[in-house]
Amino acid sequence: MVLVVGAGPTGLSLAYDLVRRGVPVRIIDRQEQFTTASRAKAGVQPRTLEVFDDFGIIDRLLAAGTQRLPFRRLLRDQLISEVVPYEDKSPLPDAPYRRMLYIRQNDVEQILRDLLSEVGCEVERSTTLTEFTQTDTSVIATLDGPAGTEKAEFDYLVGCDGGGSTVRKQLGIKFQGFTDESQKLYVGDVEVDGLPDDAWYQWYDLERGLLLLCPLSGSRSWQIQASPSVAPDGTLPPPSLEALQEAVDRISGMPIKLSNPTWLSVTRKNVRMAESLRSGRALIAGDAAHVHPVAGALGANTGVQDAYNLGWKLARVIKDGADQSLLDTYQEERLPIAEWTLRTSCSSADKIAEAVISGTGGAEKGLTEETNQLGLNYRDSSLSWNLAERAADDSPAVRAGDRAPDSPGPDGTRLFDVFRGPHATLLGMGASCREALARVESAGVAGLRTLDVQERPPAYGYTEDTLVLVRPDGYVGLVTTAEDSTGVLRYLDFLQGPHAAAGRD
Numbered sequence: 214m215v216l217v218v219g220a221g222p223t224g225l226s227l228a229y230d231l232v233r234r235g236v237p238v239r240i241i242d243r244q245e246q247f248t249t250a251s252r253a254k255a256g257v258q259p260r261t262l263e264v265f266d267d268f269g270i271i272d273r274l275l276a277a278g279t280q281r282l283p284f285r286r287l288l289r290d291q292l293i294s295e296v297v298p299y300e301d302k303s304p305l306p307d308a309p310y311r312r313m314l315y316i317r318q319n320d321v322e323q324i325l326r327d328l329l330s331e332v333g334c335e336v337e338r339s340t341t342l343t344e345f346t347q348t349d350t351s352v353i354a355t356l357d358g359p360a361g362t363e364k365a366e367f368d369y370l371v372g373c374d375g376g377g378s379t380v381r382k383q384l385g386i387k388f389q390g391f392t393d394e395s396q397k398l399y400v401g402d403v404e405v406d407g408l409p410d411d412a413w414y415q416w417y418d419l420e421r422g423l424l425l426l427c428p429l430s431g432s433r434s435w436q437i438q439a440s441p442s443v444a445p446d447g448t449l450p451p452p453s454l455e456a457l458q459e460a461v462d463r464i465s466g467m468p469i470k471l472s473n474p475t476w477l478s479v480t481r482k483n484v485r486m487a488e489s490l491r492s493g494r495a496l497i498a499g500d501a502a503h504v505h506p507v508a509g510a511l512g513a514n515t516g517v518q519d520a521y522n523l524g525w526k527l528a529r530v531i532k533d534g535a536d537q538s539l540l541d542t543y544q545e546e547r548l549p550i551a552e553w554t555l556r557t558s559c560s561s562a563d564k565i566a567e568a569v570i571s572g573t574g575g576a577e578k579g580l581t582e583e584t585n586q587l588g589l590n591y592r593d594s595s596l597s598w599n600l601a602e603r604a605a606d607d608s609p610a611v612r613a614g615d616r617a618p619d620s621p622g623p624d625g626t627r628l629f630d631v632f633r634g635p636h637a638t639l640l641g642m643g644a645s646c647r648e649a650l651a652r653v654e655s656a657g658v659a660g661l662r663t664l665d666v667q668e669r670p671p672a673y674g675y676t677e678d679t680l681v682l683v684r685p686d687g688y689v690g691l692v693t694t695a696e697d698s699t700g701v702l703r704y705l706d707f708l709q710g711p712h713a714a715a716g717r718d
């Protein structure tokens with residue numbers, strides 16, 4: 214049994230990924246009521262949409278949000294520019310989702326909770342992890358819940374408990390970086406009269422401050438972000454409807470009326486990451502492991518992808534008897550991504566600032582080809598084996614560690630249809646892979662699906678027939694020659710314990 218602490222997007226994704234693999238889970242959250250705060254409304258990045266496609270909830274998400282939102286930039290009441298980010302990003306054969314989905318974070322969480330409920334797991338509310346201890350074989354957690362305090366034993370504990378993570382603190386894991394108290398913004402959800410809800414309105418006024426008003430799909434609310442007016446003594450008035458209205462009047466000068474606030478908060482620039490993601494049987498993921506500016510829209514996305522990296526590995530250890538050292542590859546693969554996330558979000562914030570100062574743009578400048586996260590890879594991981602040199606360093610051919618691209622088959626079935634679910638997939642790309650595919654099949658490897666891809670998909674870029682093993686999280690683990698069933702079986706053996714089996718050399 215795994216204890217997942219925290220039911221934000223990271224914890225919910227991890228809990229579902231474990232339960233669908235047959236791992237018993239308890240997921241707790243200290244909140245009494247699920248939050249209705251919109252937070253990451255912009256939004257779900259293309260790579261995370263692929264994760265949610267694998268979870269089978271993509272249609273629900275697309276129905277609840279929008280992939281088209283004009284960014285309308287104003288100075289006072291004058292229109293400066295209007296752009297529609299991602300307008301030119303139509304789906305491609307190798308990438309069905311190339312546009313960000315604008316959707317309230319609480320709607321994403323509701324869809325994930327429904328999914329979790331469908332597989333028989335409910336979030337335990339009003340339940341707080343207060344402390345834990347661990348031995349070589351288990352974790353003992355103290356939980357304060359509606360029925361009182363209990364001590365419960367688990368195989369593993371994962372702290373998906375946000376930036377202030379109790380789990381991280383109790384493990385003594387340093388959260389290195391900085392907090393800039395000088396860059397504070399009011400944020401909240403309010404109703405807005407005086408603007409049509411057909412665009413995200415953005416004022417970057419170098420004299421008066423920043424004001425962003427974004428309509429939220431499927432509700433009357435808008436998310437507001439605004440520069441506060443600092444009091445003469447240097448203090449910041451607490452966020453309130455009056456303080457937000459003052460910011461709107463000061464910055465827009467337009468007859469815009471705010472009402473019915475359902476969430477009010479203050480954000481500050483916080484750039485920090487954990488120095489490690491695991492200590493024994495306790496791990497951390499999501500904001501518990503990394504926090505950074507919202508520019509680039511990466512926080513919740515990176516948390517969901519942490520969970521997706523960890524879920525199948527924990528399941529292999531708990532259910533399939535893989536060596537615990539497989540869990541070391543979670544940190545090996547995700548710490549560099551955490552670093553990338555901090556770097557990329559800070560660079561997005563800088564790009565926005567430069568554009569604002571030069572008057573050439575706004576928030577759209579923070580959304581780049583990188584922030585869609587489709588190009589992230591684990592090429593340097595010990596789980597990435599290139600046994601056949603199919604790709605020179607400068608070749609576009611897919612290498613071990615890359616995201617496995619989608620591709621339509623002759624009968625209309627897509628590779629993503631084949632990948633969907635908790636299994637790994639062995640692709641035989643080209644007719645000369647058939648014998649090797651049959652040999653692997655006859656070995657009866659659990660949790661592995663094989664597919665004879667008769668024609669090599671252009672998206673993979675191979676000029677010779679090739680065996681490709683796609684991990685359960687949609688990254689290529691192994692690339693080898695058409696006849697190399699031995700290499701495939703050796704790789705699968707390696708997954709049972711990177712330090713317990715013979716390596717790739």
Ligand SMILES: Cc1cc2nc3c(=O)[nH]c(=O)nc-3n(C[C@H](O)[C@H](O)[C@H](O)COP(=O)(O)OP(=O)(O)OC[C@H]3O[C@@H](n4cnc5c(N)ncnc54)[C@H](O)[C@@H]3O)c2cc1C
Nearest residue numbers: 219221222223243253255256342375499500511512513514
């Ligand atoms: C205004 C704003 C805009 C944003 N925009 C974006 C965006 O466009 N794209 C994006 O990807 N991200 C964005 N983010 C960031 C995103 O909201 C976070 O990265 C995301 O919420 C992190 O998810 P998480 O599940 O890791 O943690 P959280 O969402 O913080 O969830 C942690 C949960 O753990 C619970 N918890 C904490 N301690 C305990 C305990 N001891 N016991 C039990 N439960 C506990 C908490 O109650 C909470 O529910 C934005 C954030 C803000 C504020």
